[in-house]
Amino acid sequence: MGSDHSRSAPPAPPRVRRLLVATVVPLFVATVIAAVVLWPRDGSPQAGGEADVPRYHGTVTRVMTEPCPPAANPEGPSAVDGPCGTVDVRVEDGPSAGQQVQTSIPAGPGAPRVAVGDDVIMVELTDPTDPAATSWNIAEHQRGTPLLWLAVVFAAAIVAFGRWRGLAALAGLAASFAILLTFVLPGIAAGRSPLLVAVVGAALIMFVVLYLTHGVTAQTSVAVLGTLGSLVLTGVLATIATAATHLTGFGSEEATTLSMFQGDVDLHGLLLAGIIIGSLGVLDDVTVTQAATVTELANANPGLTRLQLYRAATRVGRAHIASTVNTIVLAYAGASLPLLLLLTADSRPIAQILTSEFLAQEIVRSAVATLGLIAAVPLTTGLAAVVTAAGRPDATPSADAPAPRPRPDRTEALAALGSPRTARPDESDPTRTPPPPTATDPWPHSNRSTDTAW
Numbered sequence: 001m002g003s004d005h006s007r008s009a010p011p012a013p014p015r016v017r018r019l020l021v022a023t024v025v026p027l028f029v030a031t032v033i034a035a036v037v038l039w040p041r042d043g044s045p046q047a048g049g050e051a052d053v054p055r056y057h058g059t060v061t062r063v064m065t066e067p068c069p070p071a072a073n074p075e076g077p078s079a080v081d082g083p084c085g086t087v088d089v090r091v092e093d094g095p096s097a098g099q100q101v102q103t104s105i106p107a108g109p110g111a112p113r114v115a116v117g118d119d120v121i122m123v124e125l126t127d128p129t130d131p132a133a134t135s136w137n138i139a140e141h142q143r144g145t146p147l148l149w150l151a152v153v154f155a156a157a158i159v160a161f162g163r164w165r166g167l168a169a170l171a172g173l174a175a176s177f178a179i180l181l182t183f184v185l186p187g188i189a190a191g192r193s194p195l196l197v198a199v200v201g202a203a204l205i206m207f208v209v210l211y212l213t214h215g216v217t218a219q220t221s222v223a224v225l226g227t228l229g230s231l232v233l234t235g236v237l238a239t240i241a242t243a244a245t246h247l248t249g250f251g252s253e254e255a256t257t258l259s260m261f262q263g264d265v266d267l268h269g270l271l272l273a274g275i276i277i278g279s280l281g282v283l284d285d286v287t288v289t290q291a292a293t294v295t296e297l298a299n300a301n302p303g304l305t306r307l308q309l310y311r312a313a314t315r316v317g318r319a320h321i322a323s324t325v326n327t328i329v330l331a332y333a334g335a336s337l338p339l340l341l342l343l344t345a346d347s348r349p350i351a352q353i354l355t356s357e358f359l360a361q362e363i364v365r366s367a368v369a370t371l372g373l374i375a376a377v378p379l380t381t382g383l384a385a386v387v388t389a390a391g392r393p394d395a396t397p398s399a400d401a402p403a404p405r406p407r408p409d410r411t412e413a414l415a416a417l418g419s420p421r422t423a424r425p426d427e428s429d430p431t432r433t434p435p436p437p438t439a440t441d442p443w444p445h446s447n448r449s450t451d452t453a454w
Contacts, residue, residue, distance in 0.1 A: 013390055015390070016218060016387055016390045017218060020218055020221045020222075020387070023221075023225065024221050024224060024225065027203075027228065028207050031200060031203045031204055031207060032204070034196075034200045035183060035200050035201070035204055038183075038187050038192050038196065038197055038200060039183060039187065040183075040186040040187050040189070040190035040192070053123045053124070053125065054094065054123070054124060055121050055122070055123055055139060056091055056092070056093055056094040056096070056097075056121070056122045056123075056124070057091075057092040057093050057119065057120075057121065057122070057142060058089040058090060058091050058092055058101075058119075058120050058121070058122040058138075059089065059090045059092060059117070059118070059119055059120070060087060060088070060089055060114050060115065060116055060117060060118045060120060061088045061089065061090050061100065061116065062087070062088040062116060063085065063086075063087050063088075063105065063114060063115060063116055064085045064086050064087075064088075065083055065084065065085035065105065066084055066085045067084065068083075068084035069084070083105050083107060084104075084105060084107065085104070085105045086102050086103065086104060086105065087102070087103055087104070087105055087114055087138065088100055088101075088102050089101055089102075089103065089120065089122060089136070089138070091122060096124070101122070101136045102136070103122075103135070103136045103137055103138055104137075106137075106138050112138060112140055112141050114138060114141075118141060119141065119142035119145075120138050120139075120140070120141055120142060121138070121139045121140050121141070121142060122136055122137070122138060122139065123136070123137050123139050124136055125137060155170055158170055165213070168212055168213045169213050171212055171213075172208065172209035172210075172212045172213045173209075175205070175208045175209060175212065176205050176208075176209055179201055179204055179205050179208070180201065180205075180277075183197070183201055183204070184197055184198065184201035184273075184277070187201070188265065188269075188270065188273065189262065189265070191264050191265070193266070193269055194265075194266055194269030194270045194272065194273040195235065195239070195269045195272045195273055195276075197273065198235075198272065198273030198274075198276045198277055199231065199232075199235055199276060201277070202231055202276050202277055202280045203228060203231065205280060206224060206227050206228065206231070206280065206284065207224065209284065210223055210224050210227070210284065210288070211224075214288060218387055219291045219292060219295050219384070219387075220288075220291070222287075222291045222380060222383045222384045222387055223284070223287040223288045223290075223291045223380060224287075225380075225383055226287040226290070226291070226376055226379050226380030226383055226384075227280075227283050227284055227287045227376070227380075229375075229376075229379050230279075230283050230287070230372050230373070230375055230376035230379060230380075231276060231279070231280065231283065231372070233371075233372055233375050234275065234276060234279050234283075234368060234369065234371070234372030235272065235276055237368045237371055237372065238272050238275045238276065238364070238368045239272060241364045241367065241368050242268065242271060242272060242364060245360055245364060247268065247271060247357065247360060247361055247364060248267065248268055248357065249266075249267030249268040249269075249270055249271040250267060250357065251271070251357045251358050251360075251361035251362075252339070252358070252361075255267050255270070258270075271361065274365070275364075275365055275368055275369065278365065278369065279368075279369045279372050279373070282324060282327070282328060282369065282373055283372065283373060283376050285324070286317070286320060286321070286324065286373055286376050286377060286380070287376050287380040289316075289317075289320060290313060290316070290317050290320075290376075290377060290380040290381045290384060291380055291383075291384045293313045293316045293317075293381075293384075294309050294310075294313045294381060294384035294385055294388050295384070295388055297309055297312050297313060298388045298389065304389075305389065306385045306386060306389040307385075309384075309385040309388060309389060310381055310382060310385040313381045313384070313385070314377065314378065314381050317377035317378075317381060318377075320377075321373060321374060321377060324373060325370050325373070328366055328369050328370055328373070329366050329370075332362050332365050332366050333362070336362050339358055339359075339362075
């Protein structure tokens with residue numbers, strides 16, 4: 001998240017460091033206390049429905065295909081959609097480890113396509129009418145090995161490019177998932193307020209990831225304050241927007257299924273929590289980049305004032321926001337692509353489709369995340385400009401800064417343009433090569449262009 005600036009920034013003045021510590025430390029302590037209070041202590045919630053069916057690893061040893069039998073159809077027999085046949089699988093673990101079992105070739109939409117040598121997941125089903133009768137089915141492919149290799153390549157690429165900073169980024173990523181899996185998700189499943197759990201969890205992730213990845217510096221503290229302020233604003237805007245649009249949280253099949261298994265989950269609050277968690281990564285990127293931009297501008301030109309630093313860094317932020325807004329919208333659209341395709345087949349008017357629960361939820365997500373992102377730029381840039389320019393005069397350039405160029409006398413320039421130019425004695429010779437202009441020549445040679453090189 002954010003840009004990597006390996007060159008360390010000059011330390012902030014002691015007064016500024018004390019002010020940042022007095023601001024950030026209480027916020028961190030409050031976040032930790034809130035996390036301790038909201039931490040689920042009742043163990044894993046018991047989901048409704050029957051117990052999970054045991055799943056075992058297996059290896060496909062043989063696949064035998066055969067013509068599909070005709071299906072019963074009142075209008076006449078028709079062929080069943082294939083493939084049809086049997087699959088022999090060697091069970092690798094569980095009570096039946098080492099045994100060869102036979103099952104039908106998986107068929108139907110979304111069924112796995114198997115071949116000899118494939119590693120699959122098997123389930124053993126028991127006939128409710130005859131507990132002694134069991135059957136085996138192929139549930140899906142084993143994906144552990146490919147995912148493990150992908151994770152190794154992913155980590156190696158980050159460490160090879162980022163070195164120690166890349167290693168810190170991987171540690172921050174692991175910390176983010178640990179907080180999500182041990183606090184945010186169990187807390188929401190335990191019946192805590194999803195909005196409150198999401199805000200506390202996002203703040204905890206922000207503190208751990210930013211300081212772990214970018215170091216404990218004044219620049220990182222500015223990014224932390226900017227991110228936290230933007231997160232609070234995003235939560236407020238999300239609450240107002242979802243209330244104004246009367247969103248219930250039942251905007252997806254997953255939410256409806258969750259309500260069937262865990263009726264005590266607040267789906268409206270879960271929608272707000274998703275907006276906040278989804279906005280955190282982009283907010284971190286923007287705030288870290290803006291704080292680093294102000295620092296680099298101040299290092300490049302120590303004579304810039306706070307206002308000049310703010311204006312210059314804000315121009316960079318505008319360019320960043322222009323591309324990031326498109327990123328947010330496309331990310332939500334890509335995640336909801338099946339839903340968007342389903343809506344294209346809807347026969348309702350476009351106005352009704354746009355205002356439906358399904359699509360309105362994605363519109364609110366994108367709009368609220370974008371508003372929080374826009375607010376992060378001036379907030380973080382202003383804080384960074386104040387912190388970076390602290391301890392030095394507001395408009396006095398440093399001794400190392402280059403002296404400003406003297407302004408030319410306009411009267412002398414106009415007189416030089418209006419006076420006739422006398423020819424030099426040697427300019428009458430057409431074979432003469434014109435000498436290069438000297439430092440005392442007011443203008444270059446007449447045959448050379450005075451236009452600035454493009």
